[in-house]
Amino acid sequence: MGKAEASAKVKLAARKQQVKDPVQFIEVVETELLELCEGNFVRNRIKPSDFSALQKHWGS
Structure with a gap:
């Protein structure tokens, strides 16, 4: 799922x-999704x- 679909x-x-x-x-949900990283997912x-x-889909 890409960013637009999410x-x-x-x-x-x-x-x-x-x-x-x-x-x-x-705003809160999208911010949380964008801030996901190896240390907090x-x-x-x-x-x-x-x-x-x-x-892979979001290019992070």
């Missing part, structure tokens, strides 16, 4: 969950294989 899914989740402040929700319960795939 962003679209985050926006859809914000609408489905009916969060109080969807703009802030989207496990804290977010992301499997190493998923993190590796994310890096």
Whole structure:
């Protein structure tokens, strides 16, 4: 999944969950995704294989 598709899914989740402040929700989620690195992806319960795939698609 590329960045544009991920962003679209985050926006859809914000609408489905009916969060109080969807703009802030989207900003926080996208920031967290962009800040993932070798040192913190496990804290977010992301499997190493998923993190590796994310890096390949996002060019990190």
